[in-house]
Amino acid sequence: MAKRKKEVSEESDFEAYNDGSDSDASYSAKTRKKPARTQVAKPTKRRRGTPAEERSVTTTANPHSRGTHVMQSSDKVRTALLGWYQLVHETRGMPWRKAFNPQRSRAERAQRAYEVWVSEIMLQQTQVATVIPYYNRWMEKFPAIADLHTPNDSSDPAKAAANIDEVNALWKGLGYYSRASRLLAGAQKVVKELGGLLPDNAKDMESKIPGIGRYSAGAICSIAYGEKVPVLDGNVHRLLSRFLMLHSNPKSKATLDTLWTAAEAMVDVKGFYEDTDYQNPGDINQALIELGSTVCKVQNPSCGTCPLKDLCGAYQKSSFATQHSQDIQDIEDLCSVCEPLPTGSFDVTLLPMKAEKKKSREETDIVNVVEWRRSIDSEERWFLLVKRPEKGLLAGLDEFPTMSNVSDPDSKRHSAEGPVEVLSSVLASPVRRSSLAAKTDEECVESSDSDVRISQVKRVGDVLHIFSHVRKTYRSQWVLLEGGCSPPPVSTKSSERMSRNKTTKGKQKKAESTDVTPVSGEARWVSIDQVDHANISTGMAKVWALAQSL
Structure with missing residues (x-):
C-alpha cells in the first residue's frame, strides 16, 4: 500500500506524500454538517468569519445535480484501473505486496493479514521508500504475530516477550512512536484472546483490535481476505473528490459519506473466486491508493497518463472548459454539499477543497x-x-x-x-x-x-x-x-x-x-x-x- 495522508509529522524529518491527517483518525471523525448553500445567480463573496475567511475570495455559483457525485460506470472504471495497476504494482518493490490466493488456508490468510497490518501502520505519514527497510527488519525480527505475544513461561529466554523497548528500537527514526506501541498491544491481544489469528472481516477487525480504524480494517481485510470493503485514505479521498467533481468541506460528514459510498461502489464486484474475470477487492483498493499517490498527486498531477481521465469530472472540466452545470428538473435534486468554486480558470488541484487548518x-x-x-x-x-x-x-x-x-x-x-x-x-x-x-x-x-x-x-x-x-x-x-x-x-x-x-x-x-x-x-x-x-x-x-x- 502507499503512504497515508500527511499531517505535520510527530517526527517531522519524514516528508509525506499528501495533505491532511491520518485517515483512521480524521475520516472516521463526526463533524457537523454545514447548512446547504443557497443557489445564487452571480458571483458572490465568502461570508466573514475566521481570518482566513476574511480574505475576500471571489466565488461563483455552480448549480448541479447531486447525482454528479455518484459513482457511475463502476465496471468500466475498475477495468481501466486494474489494467493500469497490473503494469505498475511491482514498480516500487514493496515487499508486503503479494498476489491474492483464494486457496490459502485460514492461518495463511491471517499471516497475510499480519503482514499487511504491519505495512499499513508503518505507512501512516511515512513514504514507501522510508518504510521498506523498516518493514524488512521488523519481519525478520517478528515474522509472525505470535512473536509479539506475552508468553506464559517468561523463564525461557528463547521465548521472551517483545517489550516496548525492543519494539521502539526497531522503530527508531520512523516517527509516530505511538504506532509501535499500538501494534504491540494489538498483537498481544490477538494471541491472548483471538487464538493468534487476526479477524477475517473488517467489522471485527475495527472493533476488536486497538489502533485499527475503518480505513486500516478495510485495507487489511480486502487485501488479505478478499472481503468487499472499501478504503478511504488521503490518496483515495483526493482521487475520488476530483473524479466526482466534489468541492466541499473535506472533513464534513456529507463529504465523507459521499466518498465512502463511491469507494464502496468500486469494490462491489460480482463473481466468485473461480471466475476468470473476477476482480479482487484488495487489488482495486491498492490500485486506487497507488493511483492517488503516484499520479493524482496533490500538486502537479499527471493527468495525461491517468487511466481514468476520460471519466474524471475534474479532468474533463479543466481540459474542455465545460461549465459543469446541468438543467435541474427538480429543486430537490440540487446538490447541497458543494461550495461555490473560485472564479477564473479551473484546475484539478482546486479539488479537494482545502480545509482550514488549526494553528499549532x-x-x-x-x-x-x-x-x-x-x-x-x-x-x-x-x-x-x-x-x-x-x-x-x-x-x-x-x-x-x-x-x-x-x-x-x-x-x-x-x-x-x-x-x-x-x-x-x-x-x-x-x-x-x-x-x-x-x-x-x-x-x-x-x-x-x-x-x-x-x-x-x-x-x-x-x-x-x-x-x-x-x-x-x-x-x-x-x-x-x-x-x-x-x-x-x-x-x-x-x-x-x-x-x-x-x-x-x-x-x-x-x-x-x-x-x-x-x-x-x-x-x-x-x-x-x-x-x-x-x-x-x-x-x-x-x-x-x-x-x-x-
Whole structure:
C-alpha cells in the first residue's frame, strides 16, 4: 500500500506524500454538517468569519445535480484501473505486496493479514521508500504475530516477550512512536484472546483490535481476505473528490459519506473466486491508493497518463472548459454539499477543497542534558536518561530530564533552579549548586553520594521540533555533576508528575502551562558512547547533537 495522508509529522524529518491527517483518525471523525448553500445567480463573496475567511475570495455559483457525485460506470472504471495497476504494482518493490490466493488456508490468510497490518501502520505519514527497510527488519525480527505475544513461561529466554523497548528500537527514526506501541498491544491481544489469528472481516477487525480504524480494517481485510470493503485514505479521498467533481468541506460528514459510498461502489464486484474475470477487492483498493499517490498527486498531477481521465469530472472540466452545470428538473435534486468554486480558470488541484487548518500551539520544554564525572578532567562520562510513560506522546521513549511546557522558560535558562528541581525527583539523594572545587579521583574512595554537586550549568541552545498539533521548542542546557565514585543512584520511588497550579480569586485553576518533571522510577545512567544507541526521539537526538558540538 502507499503512504497515508500527511499531517505535520510527530517526527517531522519524514516528508509525506499528501495533505491532511491520518485517515483512521480524521475520516472516521463526526463533524457537523454545514447548512446547504443557497443557489445564487452571480458571483458572490465568502461570508466573514475566521481570518482566513476574511480574505475576500471571489466565488461563483455552480448549480448541479447531486447525482454528479455518484459513482457511475463502476465496471468500466475498475477495468481501466486494474489494467493500469497490473503494469505498475511491482514498480516500487514493496515487499508486503503479494498476489491474492483464494486457496490459502485460514492461518495463511491471517499471516497475510499480519503482514499487511504491519505495512499499513508503518505507512501512516511515512513514504514507501522510508518504510521498506523498516518493514524488512521488523519481519525478520517478528515474522509472525505470535512473536509479539506475552508468553506464559517468561523463564525461557528463547521465548521472551517483545517489550516496548525492543519494539521502539526497531522503530527508531520512523516517527509516530505511538504506532509501535499500538501494534504491540494489538498483537498481544490477538494471541491472548483471538487464538493468534487476526479477524477475517473488517467489522471485527475495527472493533476488536486497538489502533485499527475503518480505513486500516478495510485495507487489511480486502487485501488479505478478499472481503468487499472499501478504503478511504488521503490518496483515495483526493482521487475520488476530483473524479466526482466534489468541492466541499473535506472533513464534513456529507463529504465523507459521499466518498465512502463511491469507494464502496468500486469494490462491489460480482463473481466468485473461480471466475476468470473476477476482480479482487484488495487489488482495486491498492490500485486506487497507488493511483492517488503516484499520479493524482496533490500538486502537479499527471493527468495525461491517468487511466481514468476520460471519466474524471475534474479532468474533463479543466481540459474542455465545460461549465459543469446541468438543467435541474427538480429543486430537490440540487446538490447541497458543494461550495461555490473560485472564479477564473479551473484546475484539478482546486479539488479537494482545502480545509482550514488549526494553528499549532506553541510550547517550550526545558531539556537538561545531565552529565556526571568524578572530576572535571575525568574520562569516565555518564548521562542521565528518563523513560517516558507508556502512553501518550513519544510513549516509552528515552529522553534527557525534561520540564515540559514551562510557563516561563527564560527564568530557568541560566539558573540552577530548574536542574535542582528536576534532579530532586530523579535522584535518590538531593544535589545542589556548588562553587567549591570537586574532589580529585584519588579522594574518591572517601567520598559519598552527598559529595555530588552541580558544578556547571551551560546553555546549549534551542531546537525547534514540529509535531502534528504543536510547535515544540526544546530549550536545552548542559548540567555537569561532579563528585562521588560513581553516578549518583536514581530514585526508586514510584512515578510522579509535579504540576503547578495557579490560584485566582481563591479558586484553584489548572495552569495553562504545566512544569512536568520526568518519572523518577524510570531513570538510568548510560555511558557517553551508548547515548546514540538509546531509544531517544528525533527531537532529543537533535538536542544531543547540539550538546556534543559544545
